[in-house]
Amino acid sequence: MNKKLADAINTQLNYEIESAHVYLAMQGYVATLGLEGFENWLGIQYQEELAHAKKFIMFMNERGARVEIRGFENPRNDFESLLEVFEVSLKHEKGVTDRINNLMKIAHELNDYASISFLQWFVDEQVEEEDNFQKLIDKIKMVSDGGGLYHLDKDLATRVFVDPNAQQ
Numbered sequence: 465m466n467k468k469l470a471d472a473i474n475t476q477l478n479y480e481i482e483s484a485h486v487y488l489a490m491q492g493y494v495a496t497l498g499l500e501g502f503e504n505w506l507g508i509q510y511q512e513e514l515a516h517a518k519k520f521i522m523f524m525n526e527r528g529a530r531v532e533i534r535g536f537e538n539p540r541n542d543f544e545s546l547l548e549v550f551e552v553s554l555k556h557e558k559g560v561t562d563r564i565n566n567l568m569k570i571a572h573e574l575n576d577y578a579s580i581s582f583l584q585w586f587v588d589e590q591v592e593e594e595d596n597f598q599k600l601i602d603k604i605k606m607v608s609d610g611g612g613l614y615h616l617d618k619d620l621a622t623r624v625f626v627d628p629n630a631q632q
């Protein structure tokens with residue numbers, strides 16, 4: 465694989481692992497609020513981000529590119545409110561979308577059709593990621609009383625991890 469694209473994908477797979485830690489830290493915060501459903505939901509998000517990293521790693525290995533795992537800054541552990549957690553998450557996901565779009569741009573510049581095909585999964589996934597967080601922000605804003613939040617929390621307790629790498 466072209467070195468510029470391999471380096472950019474390597475950076476992204478590390479950012480996916482960093483993203484997993486962002487959500488793991490958020491899970492710790494919501495646990496202090498006693499919201500077990502939100503805790504479950506963010507735990508699944510953590511697993512999803514690791515699965516995204518794994519998907520990139522498998523692709524790099526298939527293409528004979530060297531994977532390098534790096535470190536990163538501490539994630540944010542404290543928040544003002546439940547709403548802020550999801551507002552920060554949506555902003556984070558928009559940043560991920562920009563990064564994926566940039567990878568796609570590089571793949572197009574190189575006429576790397578295998579990478580274009582592979583990256584399309586992430587383009588589609590980011591539409592879902594942003595939509596998930598936007599919908600949760602809307603719902604959190606809608607539930608103004610404790611009863612509503614209780615039911616939303618129960619709803620989120622039902623989210624389960626579906627490994628995207630097992631579906632291939």
Ligand code: FEO
Nearest residue numbers: 480513516560593
């Ligand atoms: Fe891996 Fe949430 O994007």
